[in-house]
Amino acid sequence: MSNSASGSAGSGPTGAAPTGRHPVLVVGAGPAGLSAALALRAAGLPATVLDRRTADTVRPGSRAAYLHGASLRSLEELRPGLGHEIAGRGLMWATKRSFWAGKEIYTRTYAPVTKDGLPPFTSLPQVVTEDLMAAACREAGVDFRWGVEVKSAESGPDGVRLVDAAGTEWRAEYVIAADGSRSPLRAAIGSPLEGPRSQNTFVVVDLEDDPAHPLPLERVFHYNHPAVGGRNVLMVPFAGGWRVDLNLLVDDDPEQYVSPEGLRRWIPKVMPASYGERVRWVSTYRFAQQVAEHFTDTHRRVLLTGEASHLFAPFGARGMNSSIPDAIRAVRAVQGALAAPGRPAAAAEVDRFAAERQEAARYNRACASTALEHMLAQRPSVWLRRRAAAAVAVAGRKAGAWLDSAPYGPKLAARGAAKTSY
């Protein structure tokens, strides 16, 4: 797993003063903010990115390890070579396997296919993707301002005024808010997140590859794994390691599974024994399924993107993969608004962005909810359907294929006005 810092050695001097009024400012240098910065430069606009992190902060964990082909193609369009570079650092598995109570019910190996020379997906730690994106940003002339924490935002008919933790004022005609799940900008425009949180806890663990016990590159899902008391387990390889997701039961005490002793107890039951000593990151989650009430402010000057505007359970990998089209669409709206003949036309550009990406977010949430419901099987109808499919899965290929794909939600398809897969 990479230890390099996301966006290290940024081009802007940390804490440097703002330079006049910006046409657009990006707040946040995660995947959404980096995509927005690349899209701004591709559109010939200046890009300044503010982030509260220092240039050498390391963000741990594989997190959004699964980058879809659609995302690779978008990044390749923004910065030729970037999609290929990211794909070259990641890995792909050709085989998918599913088990029910320890018995294999489905396996399939795919022939490798490429579109525009890019793979259908790649798997690598999010920090590596962010490093490559940040390097591409620097080459494209993006101005990073690290160590700048935006504390307040005020929008008006003429633009936005931000104030950072040092009391410095930043002014822009438009602000692309890519400041993550706790987004201060979302709070400033008064747009609450709407939607539920799952009551179940999931444990997510990164394990470093063990060269002495290399494992085949396969994505493996276990329903009711007998070695861990019938809990579901997902195992996914990424460049440098393995990601293991354990679906705890409602009454489980997460501490029993994330403590060093707990990890040493259950990891060797689902992976070769040596992997119990190779834990590099562990976290617990209760997944939120939330979308912002509105994606822009009353003056149409702040545009919410990425996790500032939506939170999805990671099954189906819709988080980072949808942050990229969010950011690209936001930049198209800002570009249109800056060139618009008057305020109503400019506002209409931003409104179209907000409507399209909110529709896409609601669709993504619905897909992630379907996947989550299937995983948890709390509704009797879902539970029965799963059991019935498992009973015939070995003989009936269709039932096995359904059980194998259902934890990741409905198949990708371009939906609604957004016309994107995510």
Ligand SMILES: Cc1cc2nc3c(=O)[nH]c(=O)nc-3n(C[C@H](O)[C@H](O)[C@H](O)COP(=O)(O)OP(=O)(O)OC[C@H]3O[C@@H](n4cnc5c(N)ncnc54)[C@H](O)[C@@H]3O)c2cc1C
């Ligand atoms: C366990 C886990 C697994 C996941 N798996 C996947 C997956 O397989 N595929 C997928 O697509 N997604 C996945 N995701 C989701 C993915 O990690 C997120 O969707 C993605 O990081 C969101 O990007 P973002 O740019 O919107 O926000 P972030 O990555 O959170 O970036 C926000 C940035 O804003 C900065 N910031 C915050 N507040 C301020 C402030 N006040 N001033 C200045 N800067 C600020 C932060 O420092 C940060 O750099 C997963 C997430 C988790 C937790």
